[in-house]
Amino acid sequence: MLGVFIILLLGLYIAFLFPIFKKKEASSDLDKKTEVQVKKLWNIAQASMKEKKPVRAEKALLAILKVDEKNAAAYNRLGILYAKGQKYNEAIECFEIAQSLDNNASSLHNVGLIYLETGEFEKAAMAFRQAIELENDMPSRYIALAKAEEKMGNRKAALDALEKAYNLEQNVNTLRQILAIHETSGDVEAIAATTARIEAKIAEDAKKKAEGKIKARRGLLYSRKMPRIKKPLLKRTSKKPVVTRSQVVVPSPRKTSNPTTTSLRKPSLKRNIRRKIQ
DSSP states (O other): OHHHHHHHHHHHIIIIIHHHHHHHHHHHHHHHHHHHHHHHHHHHHHHHHHTTOHHHHHHHHHHHHHHOTTOHHHHHHHHHHHHHTTOHHHHHHHHHHHHHHSOOHHHHHHHHHHHHHHTOHHHHHHHHHHHHHHOOSOHHHHHHHHHHHHHTTOHHHHHHHHHHHHHHSOOHHHHHHHHHHHHHHTOHHHHHHHHHHHHHHHHHHHHHHHHHHHHHHHHHHHHHHSOOOOOOOOOOOOSOOOOOGGGOOOOOOOOOSOHHHHHHHHHHHHHHHHHHHO
């Protein structure tokens, strides 16, 4: 009875469980092969983009997407490639797919830049706002939004975006963009105030640069004045150490019952020490 039961269990394992384990092993081997293949194709794509070979890069990225359909990074790269080649529709499609796979600010920002390039300023501003919601510590996001707002005639919104960008990173170029908007509107007071800010910032940057040079020179002079001290090498000598009188320890004589033996040992001990000293 027990033998029949064991045979039945073995039959069930062979019929149902064994094929499942076999499939898992096969799929794991396939995943490893896929990873190696994707890595090779990705290296080819990056090298081709650096060498300005867009056709080769496009083929490599498309090959990656055939193997791995949910690779958001590959869609992003392909979108950048199409944008450089002014294939804006394909680029927008790639960035939108990348955004649907991985909700990140970079994809939205890239979409906004293409919309800005093609003159769809409202869509561009919307994309930049969404990117800022996800990542609000990047000055480039606010600068791009300011461009879209300015193109739509929203000068106040553009100035607000530029001021936020300047608060994140105090750059003279951002102040110059603010000045350009004030110049187009003809606001004399704002022009004077922004010009003063630019001059103060340039002076501050020049002062910091000079202080940095002085510190660098001081550090260089200090390193020149302080040479490295080499430790003297200890020479090994084969000479025997010289024993002085102060280093000699005379042992106290043992107490014995016979006083004559002690008196005889003392002078002989002294003579031996004197010979060693001489």
